[in-house]
Amino acid sequence: MVLRRRRTSLEILSVVVFSKIHRDCGTWKVGLFYFYRPSSGLGRAQVPTHGLRRGLHSAAARRLVSAAFVVCRAVVFPLWQTCCMHRITVGDFELTIFSDGTYPLDGGAFFGVIPKVMWSRKVESDEKNYVTAGLNSLLIRTGKQNVLVETGMGNKLSERMVKIFGQPAKLFDHLSAGGISPEDIDIVINTHLHFDHCGWNTIRNQDGKIVPTFPRAKYYVQEGEWQYAREPSPRDAISYVPENYDPLVQSGQMTLVKGDQEIVPGISVKVFPGHTAHMQAVVVTSGGQTACYISDLIPTTAHIDLVWGMAFDLFPLQTIESKKQCYAQSVPGRWLMVFTHDPKTPWAYVERDGLGKMVARGI
Numbered sequence: 001m002v003l004r005r006r007r008t009s010l011e012i013l014s015v016v017v018f019s020k021i022h023r024d025c026g027t028w029k030v031g032l033f034y035f036y037r038p039s040s041g042l043g044r045a046q047v048p049t050h051g052l053r054r055g056l057h058s059a060a061a062r063r064l065v066s067a068a069f070v071v072c073r074a075v076v077f078p079l080w081q082t083c084c085m086h087r088i089t090v091g092d093f094e095l096t097i098f099s100d101g102t103y104p105l106d107g108g109a110f111f112g113v114i115p116k117v118m119w120s121r122k123v124e125s126d127e128k129n130y131v132t133a134g135l136n137s138l139l140i141r142t143g144k145q146n147v148l149v150e151t152g153m154g155n156k157l158s159e160r161m162v163k164i165f166g167q168p169a170k171l172f173d174h175l176s177a178g179g180i181s182p183e184d185i186d187i188v189i190n191t192h193l194h195f196d197h198c199g200w201n202t203i204r205n206q207d208g209k210i211v212p213t214f215p216r217a218k219y220y221v222q223e224g225e226w227q228y229a230r231e232p233s234p235r236d237a238i239s240y241v242p243e244n245y246d247p248l249v250q251s252g253q254m255t256l257v258k259g260d261q262e263i264v265p266g267i268s269v270k271v272f273p274g275h276t277a278h279m280q281a282v283v284v285t286s287g288g289q290t291a292c293y294i295s296d297l298i299p300t301t302a303h304i305d306l307v308w309g310m311a312f313d314l315f316p317l318q319t320i321e322s323k324k325q326c327y328a329q330s331v332p333g334r335w336l337m338v339f340t341h342d343p344k345t346p347w348a349y350v351e352r353d354g355l356g357k358m359v360a361r362g363i
């Protein structure tokens with residue numbers, strides 16, 4: 001440990017261990033404060049001037065001055081992110097966010113036509129203009145079934161994709177740490193088939209064969225989305241990775257639905273075109289309460305304004321129309337909105353303030 005290399009352990013006066021859960025990002029951290037007296041420089045009661053030492057008559061006073069030069073440092077170890085965190089009940093259902101990690105996205109692409117002077121007030125970017133995007137999956141326990149919405153980026157990205165996006169691949173570990181095994185999942189719903197939404201649908205087994213990650217699950221996606229994925233435009237062809245869905249369609253494990261439909265009692269899909277022509281949201285209703293996994297129609301709390309769309313949207317004007325339609329139901333119905341790509345706030349209520357501006361109210 002760095003500490004030992006540079007100083008002898010005898011100089012460490014005390015150690016305090018602490019554990020903390022970060023409220024915003026759900027990261028659980030353990031760490032320790034250690035108090036030590038440096039052997040050189042300030043401290044070691046080199047209290048630095050002899051004149052001062054001479055002026056301190058009592059031993060107690062000397063100890064007091066010496067103590068003033070004791071240094072405190074903290075070492076923090078993040079353990080995991082968003083695991084077992086962000087849990088809420090909606091009527092009889094229990095909803096939990098499980099993250100596949102975060103990845104870098106170009107800030108300009110993330111906010112489309114919105115100038116940086118405006119979006120940079122809401123989201124930080126690095127020197128390359130990258131912002132951090134989350135990969136939030138939603139697990140719904142209905143009491144009868146475990147329904148997983150979205151499966152993140154997965155672990156099968158090509159080298160080229162890894163260079164651009166990294167490959168956090170945390171979902172599997174987070175589910176497992178939350179006590180969920182792949183066999184526990186009954187249903188998987190993909191809102192659309194971009195690589196960052198269905199990556200863990202499948203994995204490569206030891207023989208190199210692509211197999212379902214969730215062997216018992218029935219998978220659902222819009223038929224139109226799958227048809228488009230077979231022949232995407234050059235503009236978003238990079239986002240479609242057939243191994244994430246074609247083997248499931250071929251084996252019959254993935255059901256292709258047409259339009260709005262109830263998947264199980266209380267859980268429905270609803271098409272909101274804009275990001276793609278057939279992107280669907282997942283609406284969860286129980287006991288008079290509603291939550292909505294709105295996916296890339298409103299990817300983060302920074303995108304709640306009608307015109308704050310992503311440059312990735314294939315049909316930006318439809319994104320605006322779909323947002324209007326969504327808010328027409330979600331605002332009066334007090335729907336809890338779940339955000340796919342928000343690394344800090346996976347869900348919030350979206351309301352209209354006194355001036356008619358959309359605002360997110362966290363829970």
Ligand SMILES: [Zn+2]
Nearest residue numbers: 194196197296
């Ligand atoms: Zn996305």
